[in-house]
Amino acid sequence: MPPTLRQLIALMLIALAPALVSAAVQLQWRANPPLEPGEVRPATARLWAARVLWVDARPGKRARRIEDAVSLNTKEWESRLPAFFAAWSAEKTVVVYDQNQESGDAANVAARLRDELKIDPVYVLKGGYEAWRR
Amino acid sequence: MASIILRWAIGLLFLCAGLLKASDAQQFAMDVQNYELTSWTFSILIAVYLPWLEIVSGIALIARRLYSGALAASTVMTAAFLAAILSAWWRDLDIACGCFGPEINHTNYPLHIIGNTLLLLALAFLKITERRSNLQPAQPGIS
Numbered sequence: 172m173p174p175t176l177r178q179l180i181a182l183m184l185i186a187l188a189p190a191l192v193s194a195a196v197q198l199q200w201r202a203n204p205p206l207e208p209g210e211v212r213p214a215t216a217r218l219w220a221a222r223v224l225w226v227d228a229r230p231g232k233r234a235r236r237i238e239d240a241v242s243l244n245t246k247e248w249e250s251r252l253p254a255f256f257a258a259w260s261a262e263k264t265v266v267v268y269d270q271n272q273e274s275g276d277a278a279n280v281a282a283r284l285r286d287e288l289k290i291d292p293v294y295v296l297k298g299g300y301e302a303w304r305r
Numbered sequence: 306m307a308s309i310i311l312r313w314a315i316g317l318l319f320l321c322a323g324l325l326k327a328s329d330a331q332q333f334a335m336d337v338q339n340y341e342l343t344s345w346t347f348s349i350l351i352a353v354y355l356p357w358l359e360i361v362s363g364i365a366l367i368a369r370r371l372y373s374g375a376l377a378a379s380t381v382m383t384a385a386f387l388a389a390i391l392s393a394w395w396r397d398l399d400i401a402c403g404c405f406g407p408e409i410n411h412t413n414y415p416l417h418i419i420g421n422t423l424l425l426l427a428l429a430f431l432k433i434t435e436r437r438s439n440l441q442p443a444q445p446g447i448s
Contacts, residue, residue, distance in 0.1 A: 178374025182365060189327075194353040197330045205345030206338065215339060219399055286363040 209285065212293040214302045216266050224263040228280040229270055237303060245279050268296035308434040311427050316366035319379060323359030325405045333392040336403025340389050372435065380428045390414060
């Protein structure tokens with residue numbers, strides 16, 4: 172075996188021990204579930220900042236929402252659409268959120284935006300408004 | 306002299322990059338997944354292991370132990386990162402690079418490509434100087 176390869180394997184084995192310890196200590200496997208297709212994490216959405224059109228899919232009035240978010244939900248779909256289209260442009264990336272993704276409101280609104288209005292791209296905020304606030 | 310400075314600089318670079326990422330493996334896993342090249346499970350495996358390989362390689366470069374292997378590991382890691390950056394740029398992804406742990410900034414693709422290409426050239430230079438020093442005959446002792 173060439174010495175370079177032998178040394179490389181030795182280094183890889185040396186690195187394995189602290190990596191295993193680090194994994195055992197650090198990773199909370201369920202704390203951050205993987206992204207489903209069409210989802211975006213808050214940190215990534217923050218990066219997109221100016222080109223994001225936030226859509227609040229929570230029905231009813233909300234005292235707190237993401238700044239400049241447009242309210243659009245399936246219950247008040249028709250009445251809220253004009254406000255959505257006033258804010259939307261083709262350059263915008265739409266990110267829909269609800270409280271914490273448990274209601275499925277954001278996924279429903281995102282699906283309707285994609286399927287009925289053919290808007291693209293549309294993302295659902297991973298973890299919803301609660302994740303954004305953390 | 307130039308090779309010593311380069312060896313230390315690259316060693317410290319890998320050491321720092323590894324330490325910053327190893328301190329928050331979960332965040333690094335998300336950074337890896339943002340490249341959309343790996344599954345979540347594979348992103349976690351990379352996030353757990355890669356920083357430590359960087360740390361070990363950095364220390365090996367500085368200490369000049371397992372030197373040839375450290376050069377090979379550093380070269381492979383840099384080349385892989387360069388390929389990932391090129392791929393992300395090609396797909397017009399707007400993500401944080403994750404090079405030095407958690408960052409909330411947009412990746413400057415041209416800057417990263419230039420930086421990593423220079424790093425690859427520096428590693429190649431170190432490999433060449435290592436080969437030359439291995440080929441040189443031993444100095445006869447003075448009695």
